[in-house]
Amino acid sequence: MKLLRILLLLPLLWSGFSLPASAQQKPAAGVFVDQQGVLRWADSRQEVALFGVNYTAPFAHAYRAHRAVGADLEQAIRQDVYHLARLGVDAFRVHVWDVEITDTLGNLQPNEHLRLLDFLLAELKQRGIKTILTPIAYWNNGYPEPDTGTGFSSIYSKAEAYVNPRAIAAQERYLTQFLNHQNPYTKRLLRDDPDIIAFEVCNEPRYHEPKAQVTDFANRMVRAMRATGLQKPIFYNIAENYAVHEAILDADVDGLTFQWYPQGLVSGHALRGNLLPYVDQYPIPYRNDPRFRRRAKMVYEFESADVLQPIMYPMMARSFREAGFQWATQFAYDPLAIAPYNTEYQTHYLNLAYTPGKAISLLIAGKVFRTIKRNQQFRRYPADSVFGPFRVSYREQLSEMNTDQEFYYTNTTRTQPKKPAKLQHLAGVGSSPVVTYGGTGAYFLDRVAPGVWRLEVMPDAVPVRDPFETASLRKVVTSIRWNEQPLRVQLPDLGSTFTLRGLNPGNRAQQQAQDGALAVLPGSYLLSVRDQDAAQWTTQAARVGVLGLSEYVAPLPTPDQPVAQPLPTVLSAPPAQATAGQPLRLQVQVAGAGPQDSLLLVAQHFYGRTRRLPMTRRSLTTAESTVPAELLYPGLLRYWVVVKPQDKSKGLPTLTFPGSVPGTPRDWDFYSPEHWEVPIVAAGSPLPLFRAAHDQRRVEVRGTENAFSGWADYVTTPAGEPALRLTVPVAKAGAGTAEPAPAVSLRAYFADQLPGRAGELAGAKELLVRARTSQPGARVQVLLVTRDAAAYAAPLTLTTEWQTVHIPLSSLQPAPMLITPRPYPGFLPLHFRPATQPAQLRLTDAEVLQVVADGPAVGSPLHVDLESVWLQ
Structure with a gap:
């Protein structure tokens, strides 16, 4: 009888234990993972390389904020998806806020959040954008507000979710119902939609030993998903819990997922200085493990958090391809309706209208990701800042792509397009030898036919506050202005006297260029040679790729007033x-x-x-x-x-x-x-690099987030002046890390503080540090870092008394730069040193101060108190 029961159960068990896609006789619809761990298109067998964003309008704060500002959510989603298509995005991922679409038992709840997700997926499908969904988020929905979600993730924590039987059952029930949910807009079950190419089980789980329990949970979730008939690849997060990564390598999954926040999160202000070394490489510790090599690799989230510089994304995309990733999605694209305020995750800020340079850098990064071969190796920064048709320059704040048919740039450039007569697509911010533009918004030029181009011009974006400070829907951080701007276009097939005609609804503009020059307001336009019959291109049905020629999306001026009367x-x-x-x-x-x-x-x-x-x-x-x-x-x-x-x-x-x-x-x-x-x-007075009394909101002070990690606080000197306190805790017995790491550090960007005294820099001879320590013998180091990320260091010898330590600049020696704020995930390198650097510091190139406290802390926490650092 027992044997008969087992035989009867075998079909059910087999459906739950389906082989990975690499071993299936018939590939999963859309894509499959081959035996070498390569994600391939099922029809062509070509490798997949998709690049895009996360976007969260149907859920949590984004949903509530749209309601608060009176936005129509369906219209908002349409507009944002248009901009994503405009930027060449072909990948979308989101961790679904299960807490908003389930009950505590894991039953799927048909509601507005689920409907809007369905609507979003349908809009993405129309633009040819592929999706990977993560059904379980483990988050409640409050951040940055109080929680209001009532699903199973509201009662089970991440740490409890994989060990509590009721939580496990709720997740199985939810995964089953979610995959079998039919999208009313596409009429497809989510598990069968060809544009949803894969699923990641859960977002950033929290595990601990024993490892077997982790593997069992992962396999149980996979079985629940396979039992629905799902044939698509299933991915699982391996980067979040390095201590138990072996457990995921042993699990029955097709792919592994990673994230990258190279300079941490939530600094509370914009990070400045050359951060390109932070994204120079993405080394994975277990990259040679056969279990790792046979799985597909996906980056579910990445971001250059707290950074507005338009140079980070292309370098990140290059590092991803070097590491073997085939999917990468930024977190998170800001919805247009709430982008003026940057309230959805203040540490992120990306929107075509409001961060034009950064948005064009995302476009270029997508080109990098699709152009660079998987596992292609590069030299280390700065030698790798020019690769293929791409160039990245910190000093010029410029990312660039230049091929026969495409020319893209994030800032004014002097680069000549490779073959102007063969250009098909151009996008930029600022000016170039092909386009001279007076505004600050992005613009796009797409060749429709010989002598016919579509022009799209975004309004001016003017920063008015640091977007990474505490956010509020009552506080605008970027202003939009609909200014008429001078534009000069020099394209060979247009000539110098082309005509301009408005395309988007309500745009009745008509002009004739004089020597290629005219004046334009934001909008979409048709440019054509004078004798060209352009009537066929002005119909509502005319398209270029997935974009309608007459489509146009842009925010109204800030504040919402008539264009002619914005308050300055x-x-x-x-x-x-x-x-x-x-x-x-x-x-x-x-x-x-x-x-x-x-x-x-x-x-x-x-x-x-x-x-x-x-x-x-x-x-x-x-x-x-x-x-x-x-x-x-x-x-x-x-x-x-x-x-x-x-x-x-x-x-x-x-x-x-x-x-x-x-x-x-x-x-x-x-x-x-x-x-x-x-x-x-007076000339000759000390030049300030850091002053605790003035710079609290300008500096980054972090521990390294390991067993020895320290923290910081502000105290006062005996004279009542503020001082920064770096604290090193007593090391725990048996604690250790894969890479020796300093406990706590200060990073202070000072280049923008010295333009009024730039002429005196070359004459400085020494570094003055006003500080003390609670324990003599503490290992403390002071570094100056140049614009080319070359660091020069000297030891800082302190006593328990306040003193001004004089460090001759000539004593600073080449040394590794500490990558701080700390990169995430935690297995990434903590130090960077260029392959070559000058033996002596060139002070006029210095821009960043680092003070690093290593310890040791003996008996009680070690304190390093720092009042000021000066040059003299």
């Missing part, structure tokens, strides 16, 4: 100091001021002379003026910027910044106390 804003970042007796150039960012509006700099030596200085507009969004030397004697310089509208008939007032206050500082009733200020110091 002005931003300035005053230098930390300026040298007495030397003229000082001050530059500001401007939004909303028309080209004919006048800008004045009002400069005053505190309680002394005041000068009104005209400002020169370098572009519609930047202006500058030079304060004369006669005002720059030792003391304090205060300054304001006055914006005077040229057209008084519009009723716009004269405004003074900071504060956007009516009137000017010289008016008798000007009441605002706000101003910008710059200390003026």
Whole structure:
């Protein structure tokens, strides 16, 4: 009887224990994993290489925020998917917030969140974007607000989810119902939709030993999924729990998933300096394990968090391909409706309209990912910053792709397109030898036919606040301006007198170029040679690839006012100091001021002379003026910027910044106390690199997140001045790490603090450090890092008394740079050293200070208190 029961159960057991796709007689629909661990298209047998984003509008904060700002979620999704297609995205992944679409038993709940996910998947399908879904997120839905989810993930923690029988049963039930769910828009079961090419079981689980329990859980989830009839590859996270990675290597899965946050998360401000070494490589410790090699590799999330520089994504894509990945999706693309505020995960910020340079870098990164061969090896940075048709430059803040048919750039470039006559696609920010543009938004040119091009121009994006500070839907961080901007196009088949015609609804623009030049507002346009019959390209049905020629999506001006009457804003970042007796150039960012509006700099030596200085507009969004030397004697310089509208008939007032206050500082009733200020110091005074009293919001202070990890705090000196305290804990018995790591460190970018004293850098001879330690003999190191990521270090010998330590700059020796904030996942390298570097530091190239505390802590935690670091 027992044998009969076993025989009867065999078909059910076999359906649960289906072989990996690599061993199946018939490949799974769409893609399969071959015996070498390569993900291939089932029809062509070609390798898969897909690159894209995560996007979360149907769930959690993104869903609630859309409601809060009054956005139509379906329309918002359509608009965002259009922009993703515009950027060449062909991969989408999201960890589904199961807590919002299940009950506590794991039953699928048909509701608005699930419907919007279905709608999103249908929209992605129409644009040819492939999907991998992660059904289990393990997150509740609150961040950054209180939790409100009521599904099984609201009662079972990550650590409990794989050991609690009720939690395991809920997950099995949910996976079964989720895969068998029919999308009402596509009429497909999720498990059978050919555009959903694979599934990842769960998002970032939390496991611990014993390993066998982890393997058993993973296999049980796979069996539940296979029991539905699912034939597609199943991926599993291996990067989150390095201590038990063997358990996942032993599991019955087709692929392995990884993430990459190369400089950590949530610094609370924009990270500055050369971070390219952080993304120079992605070495996987177990990459030679046969169990690893026979699995497909996927990056489910990556991001250059807290970084706006448009240079990180292409280098990350190159490193992914070098490591053998076939799928990579950034986390997370910001929905257009809430991108002005960057409230959805403040540490991330990516949107075509609001971060144009970074968005074009994502486009280029996708090209890198699809062009570079899997496992292709590269030299290390900086030697690898030019590869194939790609170039990445920290100094120029430029990512670039240049082939016969495509030319893309993230910033103004002098590079000549390889073959202008053969160009088919161009996209950029700034200007190039082919396009001269006066705005700050992105633009796209696509060849439709000989002598016919589609032009798409995004509005100007003007940063008004650091987008990585604490976020709020009441605080705009990037302003959108619909300015008419000068544009000059020099494409061989268009000539110099081409015509322009508006394409998007409501765009009735018609112009004829003179010497290739015209003026454009945001929109989509058809450019054609004068004698070309372009009528066929102005119909609603006309398309280029997956994009309709007449399609156009862009946000309204910020604030939502008529285009002709945006209120101006002005931003300035005053230098930390300026040298007495030397003229000082001050530059500001401007939004909303028309080209004919006048800008004045009002400069005053505190309680002394005041000068009104005209400002020169370098572009519609930047202006500058030079304060004369006669005002720059030792003391304090205060300054304001006055914006005077040229057209008084519009009723716009004269405004003074900071504060956007009516009137000017010289008016008798000007009441605002706000101003910008710059200390003026005598030549030869110490140059500040770090001051604990001023720089709390500018620096990165982190432990290395291991058994020896330290932490930081701010304390006061006996004189009552703030000091940064680096704390090293006492090492635990038996603790250790794969790579020796310092406990805690300070990283301070200082290059933007010294432009007012740049002429004095070359004369500095020593580094002055005001500090103390609680335990003599502590290993503390101070480093200066250059723009080319070459580090030079010296030991910092401290006592228990406050003292100023003098370190001759000549004593700094080449040394590895500490990669801090700490990269994630934790197996990635903590140090970087270029293959070659000059023997001596060139101080004029230095931009980053690092102070590193290693310990040891004897008997009690070790404290290193740091008040200031100066050059003299």
